[in-house]
Amino acid sequence: MSSPIYLDYHATTPVDPRVLKQMLPWFSKSFGNPSSTHSVGSEASQAVKAASLQVAELCGAMIRPGVSHTVVFTSGATESINLGLKGYVQRHQPEGRPFKLGVMGLEHKAVLDSCKSLQQAGLAEIRPLQVDACGRLDLDDLKTACSEGLDLLVIMAANNEIGTLYPLAEIGKIAAEHQVAVFCDASQAAGKVPLDFENWGLTMLALTAHKFYGPKGTGALIVRKGTQLSAQIHGGGHQQGLRSGTLNVPGIVGLGEASALRKLEMGEDEVRIANLRDKLQTLLQAAIPGLIVNGAEEARLAGNLHISLPNTPNDALVAQVAKDLAFSTSSACTSGLEASSHVLCAVAMKPELQRGALRLSLGKQTTEAEVTRAAELLIAAYSRLQEKLAEKV
Numbered sequence: 001m002s003s004p005i006y007l008d009y010h011a012t013t014p015v016d017p018r019v020l021k022q023m024l025p026w027f028s029k030s031f032g033n034p035s036s037t038h039s040v041g042s043e044a045s046q047a048v049k050a051a052s053l054q055v056a057e058l059c060g061a062m063i064r065p066g067v068s069h070t071v072v073f074t075s076g077a078t079e080s081i082n083l084g085l086k087g088y089v090q091r092h093q094p095e096g097r098p099f100k101l102g103v104m105g106l107e108h109k110a111v112l113d114s115c116k117s118l119q120q121a122g123l124a125e126i127r128p129l130q131v132d133a134c135g136r137l138d139l140d141d142l143k144t145a146c147s148e149g150l151d152l153l154v155i156m157a158a159n160n161e162i163g164t165l166y167p168l169a170e171i172g173k174i175a176a177e178h179q180v181a182v183f184c185d186a187s188q189a190a191g192k193v194p195l196d197f198e199n200w201g202l203t204m205l206a207l208t209a210h211k212f213y214g215p216k217g218t219g220a221l222i223v224r225k226g227t228q229l230s231a232q233i234h235g236g237g238h239q240q241g242l243r244s245g246t247l248n249v250p251g252i253v254g255l256g257e258a259s260a261l262r263k264l265e266m267g268e269d270e271v272r273i274a275n276l277r278d279k280l281q282t283l284l285q286a287a288i289p290g291l292i293v294n295g296a297e298e299a300r301l302a303g304n305l306h307i308s309l310p311n312t313p314n315d316a317l318v319a320q321v322a323k324d325l326a327f328s329t330s331s332a333c334t335s336g337l338e339a340s341s342h343v344l345c346a347v348a349m350k351p352e353l354q355r356g357a358l359r360l361s362l363g364k365q366t367t368e369a370e371v372t373r374a375a376e377l378l379i380a381a382y383s384r385l386q387e388k389l390a391e392k393v
Contacts, residue, residue, distance in 0.1 A: 005370045007327040009303055009363030010160055010188060016213040020256040026250040034247050036237060044249045048073070051128070051256025058259035059186065060196035069197070070148055070223040072242045073252050077187040078110040079232075080206035080221035083243065084183050087229030088152060088204065089124050099124040100368055102142070102150045102180075102346035103133055105346035108160055111185055111344070113253055114204035117153065122227075133297040135347050136163035142171065146178035152203075153182045157189035161343040161359055163304025165193065174202035181227075183325050191262035192270055192301055193244030203227055209371070212266075214258030215362070218251030238293055245257035269364045276371050277362050283304055292353060294344075303362040305353045308353040312385055317358070328359040330345065 026047065032040035034048050052071040056062040061069045074080045089099045101115050101124050118124035127145050130138040137155070146153070153175050158165050168184065175182045186195060191212025195207055204227065208219035223242075224230065235244040285291050290310035300314040311315065314329040344354045362371070 003007055003325045004322075004324050005374050007325060007360045007366070007370075007374060009366075010163075010211075010214065010301075010359065010361035011328060012210045013213045013272070013363055014257060014365065015210075015215055015260060018261060019214055019254050019257045023250045023254040026253050029227050030209045030249075032249075034249060044247075045269075047249060047253050047256075048247055051259075054256035054259040054263075055207075055220050056197075057133075058059070058190060058195070058220065058263045059222055060194070060200075061205070065077055069225050070219045070240060070242070071217055072223060072239050072248060073255070074219045074221060074243060075217055076210070076219040077108075077185065077206050077208035078219075080208070080219045081108070081110045081185060082114050083232050084204040084206055084221050084223075085111070085152075085154065086118060086232055087242070088181070088183065088227070090230040091228050092151065093123060094151070095228045098122065098285075100127060100149060100151045101125070101219070102127045102129050102135060102145045102153045103288075104129045104155070104210055105113060106131060106135055106159060106161075106343040107154065107156055108185055108187065109295075111154060111156070116362055128360055132359070134294075134349050135162050135343070136296050136299075137171070138168055139167075139170065139174065141286065146180050148173055150178070150180045151176075153180050155182065155184055157184055157186040157195065158193065158301050159343060160188045161341060162306045162347070163300035163361075164187075165189070165299040165301065167299075168200045168202070172202060174200045188301060191258065191266055192303070197224075209255040211253060211260055212262050215251050215254040218248055218255045220255065224291060247369070266363075270302040273362050273364065273366065276366055277303055277305050279368070280360065280362070280371045280375055281307075283372070285379060287361070287375075287379040294347075294353075294357065301361075303366075305360040305362070307358050308349075308361070309356040309358065309382060311389065312356045314356055314358055316377070316385055317381050320384060321377050324377050329360070330355060341348070 004356050030043055034045040055071050063210040064070050064087040097303055103126050104287045105128055113201040115126055130141040155166055155171055184202050184205045185209050186205050190207040205222040220284055229242055233244050238244045290306040
């Protein structure tokens with residue numbers, strides 16, 4: 001059987017062969033524990049330090065002489081988010097009142113659930129930030145929230161479902177004017193759009209390797225110099241006491257190499273991906289009357305095409321093309337749950353449009369032939385379903 005056309009790059013990406021090549025020696029030949037003081041351990045420690053620089057450079061976290069922010073390696077973005085949010089709130093807990101978090105309702109579940117757990121523990125209260133129907137942040141509401149006394153602003157760089165990008169430079173400026181710390185979940189943006197941790201005034205930034213052609217199970221949290229966190233994993237005091245546990249050297253090397261490659265190549269790659277996305281959108285719009293493109297078309301991830309098909313339950317359409325196409329009807333992190341997408345609910349999408357929603361996400365391996373074929377398959381499936389619906393009337 002031939003493999004289906006893969007249009008789910010927001011869920012995960014294949015490991016770049018060049019990344020894998022760099023990782024392989026660290027599984028066997030160069031297997032040292034970076035915490036060991038002998039030469040074998042020192043070799044691994046140097047590899048970890050090199051990867052730290054590569055990750056920091058991808059995110060614009062080390063651009064001034066004498067400024068060195070901390071890169072904490074984790075098992076992925078979910079752990080990075082938990083460490084950043086819980087560690088910051090616990091360490092900076094004010095006396096006599098809960099910590100005030102400013103959060104959009106369409107953040108990733110790892111963010112929302114971490115904030116909710118802090119709220120349930122009585123450590124924080126959540127100030128919801130307003131968004132419009134395209135998922136764009138209401139900057140006037142943000143200014144109001146900051147002026148009311150936020151302790152931490154929590155903002156994603158790009159939405160994992162509808163692809164909306166957030167103006168972090170402007171957001172960071174607003175936060176700085178009110179001396180509000182900023183946590184950024186950059187899981188979907190890292191390696192796809194330029195990031196400037198230093199000049200945007202971010203306090204923490206979370207990312208994961210498998211979203212930009214690196215290995216699963218490896219992520220990082222970049223922490224601004226001087227920012228203190230409470231550790232969430234104890235047992236050895238690794239990584240300046242912030243995250244205990246023997247370091248996953250092969251994964252860290254892979255994250256570092258993926259970061260270096262995206263720093264070099266993402267500009268050209270993302271332009272090509274956006275052109276393919278636009279072609280797919282044009283083909284579908286020409287053949288499917290009433291198709292709606294969700295999210296902010298003028299500011300979205302290059303590979304994101306989130307659509308709603310009129311009068312077409314997405315599960316019925318998936319059943320039609322499952323063996324030929326791989327794509328999502330919601331975030332992979334919530335698939336299988338009997339609930340509407342919290343992102344689509346947060347932007348107040350009508351239930352009938354939610355039922356017809358599809359997330360098609362392209363990556364650097366996507367070809368023009370695949371885009372053309374994917375459009376043909378989706379259009380044919382849509383037409384068959386419409387014919388069946390007409391027969392029932």
